[in-house]
Amino acid sequence: MKTAYVFPGQGAQFSGMGKDLYETSPLAKALFEKANDILGFRITDSMFSGTDEELRQTKVTQPAIFLHSVILAKTLGDDFKPDMTAGHSLGEFSALVTAGAMSFEDGLTLVYKRALAMQKACEATPSTMAAILALPDEKVEEICASIDEIVVPANYNCPGQIVISGTLAGIEEACEKMKEAGAKRALTLKVGGAFHSPLMEPARVELSEAIETTHFSVPVCPVYQNVSTVGETDPSVIKKNLIAQLTSPVKWTQSVRNMIADGATNFIELGPGSVLQGLITKIDKTATVSGKQ
Structure with missing residues (x-):
């Protein structure tokens, strides 16, 4: 009986996120204010009352x-006892930060640099x-490989749900071919660019x-990384995988299956939204899933 804590990615944001934490926990308030100082702007204003467009x-x-x-996770104190984590x-x-692989300050600094680099x-x-x-x-992989433009599988979210990533022309052609091959839906997403593709090389x-x-x-516990899909504890390997992640697919289905194979029976999603809980249930109906916001 092992507990895996999982953490959502982009798309889970909502106006008001984290506000309750700020108002009810002195520790949370102190960390949010530290974050404002590190970033050089009051991100809490955007989180607590920003428009959807701003967020x-x-x-x-x-x-x-x-x-x-x-x-x-930090406000949970001694109740936060992960046997494994993944995001x-x-x-x-x-x-990685909640498992103690790097500090809160370093994690936030890297995330902000990542965001700016991806935007560029x-x-x-x-x-x-x-x-x-x-x-x-x-079939998705086969169709992507058949197109002359850059088009690649970017997120293996759960069986029957893959996100592809690439040039505008490539994605348009791929969507047509996916529908012809029998896809129930091939829907272009409202995102800024081709994340987890070779176009993120810069x-x-x-x-x-x-x-x-x-x-x-x-x-303190294995972190199941998107690139390798297995529990990692070696800092040099963790770094290598984290660097490769921007241009490599997020292998979420494979990671969850490996966590279950390694004994995870209980998955707890921490952060905004509940997307990962839904995906985990589709990957393995026997897993117990819950979440905290």
């Missing part, structure tokens, strides 16, 4: 979700992502320098 800006979204998740894309930074890469090449429903993984290069110079410790 959708990558430079706000990523640190906001990270802060909600990590500060929530979806951005959520991997929350998983998005502006350099117009690109997008699309959700593909009810096609086998192998961001990967920029972030790799920051990650290499950040101190990482051995975590």
